[in-house]
Amino acid sequence: MTDTPTKIIVDCSTGEQQIVPLTAEEIAQREADAAAFAAEQAEREAAEAAAAEAKASAQAKLAALGLTADEIAALSK
Amino acid sequence: MGMAEFLISSVTVGAGGASSIDFTSIPSTYTDLRLVVSLRSGSSGTSRGLSFTLNNDAGTNYSTRYFYGYASGVTGGSTSSSTDMYSGLYGGTSYGANIFSNIEIYIPNYASSNNKSVSVDSASENTSSTNYIGFWAGYWAQTSAITGISLKGSLAFIPNSTAYLYGIKNS
Numbered sequence: 022m023t024d025t026p027t028k029i030i031v032d033c034s035t036g037e038q039q040i041v042p043l044t045a046e047e048i049a050q051r052e053a054d055a056a057a058f059a060a061e062q063a064e065r066e067a068a069e070a071a072a073a074e075a076k077a078s079a080q081a082k083l084a085a086l087g088l089t090a091d092e093i094a095a096l097s098k
Numbered sequence: 099m100g101m102a103e104f105l106i107s108s109v110t111v112g113a114g115g116a117s118s119i120d121f122t123s124i125p126s127t128y129t130d131l132r133l134v135v136s137l138r139s140g141s142s143g144t145s146r147g148l149s150f151t152l153n154n155d156a157g158t159n160y161s162t163r164y165f166y167g168y169a170s171g172v173t174g175g176s177t178s179s180s181t182d183m184y185s186g187l188y189g190g191t192s193y194g195a196n197i198f199s200n201i202e203i204y205i206p207n208y209a210s211s212n213n214k215s216v217s218v219d220s221a222s223e224n225t226s227s228t229n230y231i232g233f234w235a236g237y238w239a240q241t242s243a244i245t246g247i248s249l250k251g252s253l254a255f256i257p258n259s260t261a262y263l264y265g266i267k268n269s
Contacts, residue, residue, distance in 0.1 A: 026117040040114065069168075
């Protein structure tokens with residue numbers, strides 16, 4: 022893997038392929054896109070973790086009330 | 099009426115890796131396009147985002163709706179007035195060795211003078227709990243015939259990642 026980001030350009034009319042370095046603008050945009058995706062992913066994973074934690078907490082409370090594991094599972098469907 | 103599919107061009111990423119793959123001068127002689135990619139990132143992280151632009155259009159003309167399932171649930175969302183079309187996830191080094199992710203992009207009536215719709219399915223398989231499978235519905239608010247597709251990864255594609263562009267027409 023090279024340090025300089027590159028792109029592969031394929032001319033579909035000729036089949037010719039070129040490997041060219043990204044421009045400074047393209048690199049900046051790519052870094053911004055990657056940062057935005059990472060932020061979105063972190064937010065999504067945090068929401069998923071919070072939902073899983075809430076579900077586990079609710080199931081523990083139901084168990085404390087005397088529901089069986091099968092009854093709790095039935096409520097979760 | 100039968101349907102025929104033709105390989106327009108294909109790319110296999112070489113030893114240097116690549117951050118994007120651009121198909122240019124796509125002929126208008128087909129009815130639909132199908133782009134099949136197999137990708138893996140050389141960086142860690144559970145998954146990476148793939149997006150693409152059409153005809154090098156970086157305007158706010160892309161929107162999507164999507165949902166995907168993973169080991170512990172299903173989620174969804176949307177993007178609007180975006181400068182590219184979000185179109186799936188692909189794994190990196192935290193995935194099992196040599197496991198590449200699959201993404202298929204289908205563009206019907208790509209040469210028409212109407213705005214374009216796109217459908218995407220994405221499978222990011224792993225040997226642990228971080229598998230994803232997702233579906234995207236995309237919209238490009240431009241009427242030009244599509245002559246170029248630029249795939250962009252949020253992190254670079256490693257060697258042996260591939261992209262195959264097919265043209266489909268009724269015959």
